[in-house]
Amino acid sequence: MTETIxxxxxxxxxxxxxxxxxxxxxxxxxxxxxxxxxLIGIAAxxxxxxxxxxxxxxxxxxxxxxxxxxxxxxxxxxxxxxxxLFAE
Numbered sequence: 001m002t003e004t005i006x007x008x009x010x011x012x013x014x015x016x017x018x019x020x021x022x023x024x025x026x027x028x029x030x031x032x033x034x035x036x037x038x039l040i041g042i043a044a045x046x047x048x049x050x051x052x053x054x055x056x057x058x059x060x061x062x063x064x065x066x067x068x069x070x071x072x073x074x075x076x077x078x079x080x081x082x083x084x085l086f087a088e
């Protein structure tokens with residue numbers, strides 16, 4: 001179970017990071033975009049750390065209040081979940 005949780009969190013954070021990078025690329029090229037709902041959603045299901053890293057790395061969505069607030073809050077929530085799950 002522990003390995004599954006770790007693999008899940010790694011995978012969802014890599015996906016979140018990639019989504020933020022892809023959306024920034026799409027924005028620069030004036031292409032189809034990933035919805036804000038999907039970007040917040042990936043953070044909500046465990047990808048908050050990857051989302052935050054993507055925001056900072058790609059300088060994407062950093063001026064949007066809902067991203068500046070929700071992503072760090074979701075990071076704290078998932079940190080709490082992980083602490084609870086791995087507490088001995």
